[in-house]
Amino acid sequence: GAVVSQHPSWVICKSGTSVKIECRSLDFQATTMFWYRQFPKQSLMLMATSNEGSKATYEQGVEKDKFLINHASLTLSTLTVTSAHPEDSSFYICSARPSGSSYEQYFGPGTRLTVT
Amino acid sequence: GQQLNQSPQSMFIQEGEDVSMNCTSSSIFNTWLWYKQDPGEGPVLLIALYKAGELTSNGRLTAQFGITRKDSFLNISASIPSDVGIYFCAETTGNQFYFGTGTSLTVIP
Numbered sequence: 001g002a003v004v005s006q007h008p009s010w011v012i013c014k015s016g017t018s019v020k021i022e023c024r025s026l027d028f029q030a031t032t033m034f035w036y037r038q039f040p041k042q043s044l045m046l047m048a049t050s051n052e053g054s055k056a057t058y059e060q061g062v063e064k065d066k067f068l069i070n071h072a073s074l075t076l077s078t079l080t081v082t083s084a085h086p087e088d089s090s091f092y093i094c095s096a097r098p099s100g101s102s103y104e105q106y107f108g109p110g111t112r113l114t115v116t
Numbered sequence: 117g118q119q120l121n122q123s124p125q126s127m128f129i130q131e132g133e134d135v136s137m138n139c140t141s142s143s144i145f146n147t148w149l150w151y152k153q154d155p156g157e158g159p160v161l162l163i164a165l166y167k168a169g170e171l172t173s174n175g176r177l178t179a180q181f182g183i184t185r186k187d188s189f190l191n192i193s194a195s196i197p198s199d200v201g202i203y204f205c206a207e208t209t210g211n212q213f214y215f216g217t218g219t220s221l222t223v224i225p
Contacts, residue, residue, distance in 0.1 A: 004158070034213060043204060044159070044215045093158045095213075103147050103166075103208050107158030 003027055004096050006108035013084055013115055020080045021111045023094030029074035030096035034105065035067070038091040050077050074099065084115040120216035122205055128222045135192040137219040139205030148181050148188040149206040151215075159204060163190070195223050 003026040013019050023033055031052050036044040048064075050056040050071035058064045066088075068080040077096075081088055091112055095105040119142040129135060139148070147166055151159035163174050165181035165188060172179055178191045192199055200223050205216040 006158075041220075043218050046213060046215075091156075095158070103149075103164070105161075105208075105213065107151075107160070109158050110156065112156070 002098070002104075002106045004094065004106045004108040006092075006094055006111050008111060009109060010112040011114070013113070015085055015115055016083055018080055018082045019084055019113060020078055021092055021094075021113075023077045023079070023096065023108050025075045025096040025098075025106070028096070028106075029099045030077075031074065031099040032097040033071055033077040034095045034097070035069060035077070035079050036093045036095070038093060038110075040091075044093060047079075081113065084113070086115045089113055089115045120205060120207060120214055122203075122216040122219050124219060125217070126220040126222070128224065129195055131195060131197060131223050131225050133195055135195055135199070135221060136189060137191075137203060137221075138187060138189040139216045140187045141207060142186075144185040145207040145209060146185070147208050148179070149208065150177075150179050150188070150190045151204045151206060153202045153204060153218075155201070162203075192221075195221075197223050197225055199223050 005024045007022045033050050035047045038044045047062045048056045048058045050069045052071045056069035071077040091110050093110040095107045097105050122139045149164050150162045153159040163179040168185045170181040176193045202218045202220050204218050207214050
């Protein structure tokens with residue numbers, strides 16, 4: 001149980017285009033989902049916290065107009081990287097917190113984004 | 117944000133050896149979590165600690181929540197090749213979730 005999927009698992013796009021990444025909790029409902037970014041050999045950095053039905057809360061230094069987050073249902077959150085540039089190339093990981101839980105988080109397998 | 121420092125940064129050990137790594141925080145937290153991340157994958161929760169002094173085991177893994185609530189350690193006994201990966205500690209309070217700097221473990225068969 002507690003499976004989180006991400007789609008796509010990897011994507012290559014051209015500079016200036018937008019990319020949407022989906023995060024789904026497959027067997028539980030998640031009021032809160034998190035989006036992380038991870039550079040090679042580095043730790044996960046929290047980008048934003050999204051709560052179903054409300055606006056996402058972005059961490060300091062993360063541009064909300066560039067990284068659009070939508071959490072329209074209890075099982076789906078999306079991250080759209082708008083006008084992507086090569087420096088946006090990274091490993092993006094989402095996690096989902098089961099509704100009613102205070103601390104648990106289950107992570108997706110990640111999405112490798114390469115912007116050329 | 118919170119500073120979570122892990123040590124050592126990397127470890128190279130022989131199969132069968134025991135491993136110990138720790139994590140220290142600049143602040144007091146109520147929950148310590150230990151995750152393992154395989155290359156190209158998301159982190160997987162290994163052990164969760166909820167109170168100071170708590171010692172919890174999960175198979176060959178043992179973790180303890182420090183009495184000061186500012187540190188935690190993770191031990192792996194009798195390491196095997198599949199233990200290879202990056203181990204992260206994490207702290208959480210409500211919607212805030214912070215990962216440590218990670219310890220990269222390599223097990224030499």
